[in-house]
Amino acid sequence: MSTVSVNVEHLTRVEGHGNIVLNAKDGTVEKVEWQVSEAPRFFESFVRGRPWDELSFLTSRICGICSIGHSLTSLKATEAAMQIPISDQTGMLRRLALHAENMQSHILHVGYLVAPDMFRVGSVFPLVPDHKDLVLKIVKMHRLANELSTLVCGRTTHPITMIPGGFSWIPSQRALLEYQQHLRDIIPVCEDVGQALLDNCHMLPDFSRETEYIGLTSDEEYALYDGVIASTDTGTHPVEEYESVANEFIVPQSTAKYTKHHRDSYMVGALARFNLNSDQLHPLAMQWALKFQLKPLCYNPFMNSIAQVVEYIHSVEDGILLIDKLVEQGINRDERPSVQVKAGRGIAAVEVPRGILFHDYTYNDKGICTKANCVIPTNQNHNNIQKDMEVFAPTLLEKPEKDIELNLEMLVRAYDPCISCSTHYLDVTFV
Amino acid sequence: MKPTVAFFDFSSCEGCQLQIANLEETVLDVADKVNIVEFREVMKEHAEAYDIAIVEGSICRPMDEERLRKIRKNATILIALGACAHLGSVQRLGNQWTAEENKEEVYGKTIPEVTDDSNPFFEQPRHRSLDEIVPVDLVIPGCPIDRNEFVKVLVALLQGKKPPIPDYPVCVECKKRENVCLFTIGKFCMGPVARAGCNAICPTYGLGCEACRGYVSHPHEKAQTDVLKKYGLSTEEIMNRKTMYTYKYVEKQQEKPREKEVKA
Numbered sequence: 001m002s003t004v005s006v007n008v009e010h011l012t013r014v015e016g017h018g019n020i021v022l023n024a025k026d027g028t029v030e031k032v033e034w035q036v037s038e039a040p041r042f043f044e045s046f047v048r049g050r051p052w053d054e055l056s057f058l059t060s061r062i063c064g065i066c067s068i069g070h071s072l073t074s075l076k077a078t079e080a081a082m083q084i085p086i087s088d089q090t091g092m093l094r095r096l097a098l099h100a101e102n103m104q105s106h107i108l109h110v111g112y113l114v115a116p117d118m119f120r121v122g123s124v125f126p127l128v129p130d131h132k133d134l135v136l137k138i139v140k141m142h143r144l145a146n147e148l149s150t151l152v153c154g155r156t157t158h159p160i161t162m163i164p165g166g167f168s169w170i171p172s173q174r175a176l177l178e179y180q181q182h183l184r185d186i187i188p189v190c191e192d193v194g195q196a197l198l199d200n201c202h203m204l205p206d207f208s209r210e211t212e213y214i215g216l217t218s219d220e221e222y223a224l225y226d227g228v229i230a231s232t233d234t235g236t237h238p239v240e241e242y243e244s245v246a247n248e249f250i251v252p253q254s255t256a257k258y259t260k261h262h263r264d265s266y267m268v269g270a271l272a273r274f275n276l277n278s279d280q281l282h283p284l285a286m287q288w289a290l291k292f293q294l295k296p297l298c299y300n301p302f303m304n305s306i307a308q309v310v311e312y313i314h315s316v317e318d319g320i321l322l323i324d325k326l327v328e329q330g331i332n333r334d335e336r337p338s339v340q341v342k343a344g345r346g347i348a349a350v351e352v353p354r355g356i357l358f359h360d361y362t363y364n365d366k367g368i369c370t371k372a373n374c375v376i377p378t379n380q381n382h383n384n385i386q387k388d389m390e391v392f393a394p395t396l397l398e399k400p401e402k403d404i405e406l407n408l409e410m411l412v413r414a415y416d417p418c419i420s421c422s423t424h425y426l427d428v429t430f431v
Numbered sequence: 432m433k434p435t436v437a438f439f440d441f442s443s444c445e446g447c448q449l450q451i452a453n454l455e456e457t458v459l460d461v462a463d464k465v466n467i468v469e470f471r472e473v474m475k476e477h478a479e480a481y482d483i484a485i486v487e488g489s490i491c492r493p494m495d496e497e498r499l500r501k502i503r504k505n506a507t508i509l510i511a512l513g514a515c516a517h518l519g520s521v522q523r524l525g526n527q528w529t530a531e532e533n534k535e536e537v538y539g540k541t542i543p544e545v546t547d548d549s550n551p552f553f554e555q556p557r558h559r560s561l562d563e564i565v566p567v568d569l570v571i572p573g574c575p576i577d578r579n580e581f582v583k584v585l586v587a588l589l590q591g592k593k594p595p596i597p598d599y600p601v602c603v604e605c606k607k608r609e610n611v612c613l614f615t616i617g618k619f620c621m622g623p624v625a626r627a628g629c630n631a632i633c634p635t636y637g638l639g640c641e642a643c644r645g646y647v648s649h650p651h652e653k654a655q656t657d658v659l660k661k662y663g664l665s666t667e668e669i670m671n672r673k674t675m676y677t678y679k680y681v682e683k684q685q686e687k688p689r690e691k692e693v694k695a
Contacts, residue, residue, distance in 0.1 A: 064446020123474030
């Protein structure tokens with residue numbers, strides 16, 4: 001019988017460095033492994049000794065794509081440690097910033113990284129000659145997201161204006177209203193791109209494996225900026241108890257830590273949020289979920305990309321409403337935070353594009369960080385990727401090696417892993 | 432024939448490569464003028480030779496050094512992209528501790544799996560910039576890079592011109608933008624010694640510059656002396672006060688006396 005050996009080193013079209021190894025003999029999988037080879041950067045170690053007002057800028061550098069999410073989680077943790085209050089205006093502007101990142105990251109993943117698999121090409125570039133109109137619409141959606149980051153955060157990657165307690169600079173009402181019109185104008189573009197993806201959705205493998213989904217949940221809204229921890233298995237838990245939810249552990253094939261909660265593994269990200277909170281989506285987002293036949297609980301990890309499309313639309317709808325509220329309330333551009341530095345420990349969670357993110361800091365009375373822990377969404381997914389692979393790989397063995405490789409790569413890519421965050425690498429190895 | 436370009440990344444947040452995607456429609460023009468032969472983040476293809484290698488990230492393990500040397504060999508021009516490749520950036524702050532101390536703080540004390548033998552991905556993590564391992568032809572500085580500057584540099588290279596990276600302090604750009612000097616409102620800023628080219632983006636939004644683009648080439652001669660004088664600061668003081676991106680210079684200063692000792 002045949003021997004199947006797949007070895008993908010430095011998996012492409014993902015953020016960071018990882019490898020996939022598969023050995024199979026006589027129709028039986030001997031080894032299938034998801035390896036994370038990213039070089040460790042030791043953020044939690046080197047932030048020790050740094051002052052409170054540097055932390056959000058340092059931890060933003062954990063990841064370019066989710067730099068806004070890291071900044072926000074960091075700010076919330078520092079604010080929790082020192083009981084720094086924030087205004088309604090700050091809360092709303094931060095929500096806008098988070099929508100900007102969610103939209104940017106989701107369309108980058110679905111449009112530039114996943115769509116090539118759906119059209120069976122190596123990257124977005126070969127799509128240009130035959131599907132230029134579609135590519136330009138994806139670019140337009142991407143640009144719109146980045147413009148919102150610039151408007152609220154001062155630039156697209158690594159936000160400048162967000163500081164503990166508020167903002168160092170606040171956009172004008174006029175600029176916000178102008179942007180609101182762009183949000184309205186993007187809706188037909190989203191629907192065109194949604195339709196193109198819907199037409200090719202059959203290219204996503206039909207694979208399901210029951211697992212646990214974890215994310216934030218809130219009575220107020222489809223939880224992104226704030227909420228309590230929720231699990232599809234065990235209900236809700238306070239954010240302060242994150243350590244007993246994430247249960248980080250170490251495996252030999254990875255520089256990233258792994259996690260598990262109620263089962264062997266759990267999943268975080270857009271699909272987890274959808275599975276937990278889909279009834280709080282705005283109407284158009286809900287409508288598109290139905291078109292894609294995405295219903296909770298959906299156990300197909302490949303549908304994570306589709307949940308991201310749905311969330312993009314939700315963020316557009318929510319962005320329009322947030323700007324209405326901000327304007328109605330009147331923008332106070334002179335508002336600046338006042339901070340009283342004190343000792344304490346603060347724990348915070350935010351839903352960033354790839355899932356729930358925790359930062360936990362301890363400060364001394366000078367406001368110097370003495371201890372830090374960050375639990376990253378992709379770390380929480382690594383173990384679920386491994387478990388999916390163990391069930392998915394045996395179903396692929398009859399296929400040519402090239403197809404097995406493609407399917408395994410697509411599985412990892414569906415999680416939109418951010419390996420820099422979790423340390424940093426993606427490669428498939430058929431041994 | 433169009434020049435071939437390959438992108439590579441080491442330890443980083445990949446935010447500088449993200450700026451290429453953030454060029455939006457312009458990225459299609461770039462793809463039209465050059466032949467992109469490798470870019471792991473967005474395409475499947477690999478290449479063994481290229482005219483221009485654009486490298487993001489700091490270098491940390493022997494396996495990374497080896498990979499960088501190979502890239503250097505395969506490339507005619509090697510560009511360091513962003514603060515990690517240029518300076519070692521924030522992760523360089525970890526060099527204050529030994530690799531073992533860092534590992535223990537992050538991964539815990541008594542975990543037998545995490546040894547260099549069992550997991551080669553952990554070997555000797557110490558972060559350095561590219562130029563400490565191989566010759567670098569050009570630096571595009573910043574955390575993150577300015578994507579318009581990236582295009583300008585690429586265009587200059589294609590035209591055989593000298594790439595336009597400024598060598599004057601951020602203060603120059605800040606004054607041009609008619610910003611209120613942050614020192615006047617009691618804030619601290621590295622603008623007088625930091626290399627410009629960002630259009631003073633952080634001071635413009637009310638935040639002090641952190642010198643993510645490194646320092647001007649001769650800070651003692653080229654610093655903004657009028658600002659320093661007015662606020663009673665020396666170049667040395669500014670350079671030692673904040674080290675978020677510039678720990679490389681602190682390490683270099685620490686090395687100097689040691690070198691002297693060795694020579695003596």
